[in-house]
Amino acid sequence: MGRILAIDFGTKRTGLAVTDPLRIMANGLETVPTKDLMLYLEKYVASEQVDVVVLGLPTQMNGADSQTMQEIRAFGANFQKKFPAIELVYVDERFTSVLAHRTMLEAGLKKKARQDKALVDKISATIILQSYLETLNGT
Numbered sequence: 001m002g003r004i005l006a007i008d009f010g011t012k013r014t015g016l017a018v019t020d021p022l023r024i025m026a027n028g029l030e031t032v033p034t035k036d037l038m039l040y041l042e043k044y045v046a047s048e049q050v051d052v053v054v055l056g057l058p059t060q061m062n063g064a065d066s067q068t069m070q071e072i073r074a075f076g077a078n079f080q081k082k083f084p085a086i087e088l089v090y091v092d093e094r095f096t097s098v099l100a101h102r103t104m105l106e107a108g109l110k111k112k113a114r115q116d117k118a119l120v121d122k123i124s125a126t127i128i129l130q131s132y133l134e135t136l137n138g139t
Contacts, residue, residue, distance in 0.1 A: 002051030006129035015121030026129035028122040056093030
């Protein structure tokens with residue numbers, strides 16, 4: 001059984017999270033410049049078995065597409081062409097940045113750490129992945 005990888009796609013940076021091999025826990029993996037994302041994924045998939053990729057869709061509160069939705073869908077289409085054997089699942093990621101900031105506050109991180117956008121992106125990807133795992137487990 002391969003890992004599940006989550007992507008919090010951004011125009012500048014993209015946060016990544018991955019499960020353990022047994023798909024029990026979601027862990028932050030990395031934040032990479034979006035321009036280098038496909039190359040990073042090629043290397044990662046070559047070294048780790050990944051069966052599912054969860055890609056966050058930032059839908060607006062009224063259900064309309066967000067500004068980055070076209071870029072995310074284009075990335076998803078390119079991903080499917082490059083990795084046809086890996087299942088791609090889209091999930092709603094509306095509140096992940098807010099939850100990431102709340103998580104950082106609750107963890108007692110200092111203000112400077114909370115302003116680290118790369119850390120926020122990685123935590124957001126972890127939240128996306130954890131929520132996906134919860135839907136799989138029916139919780």
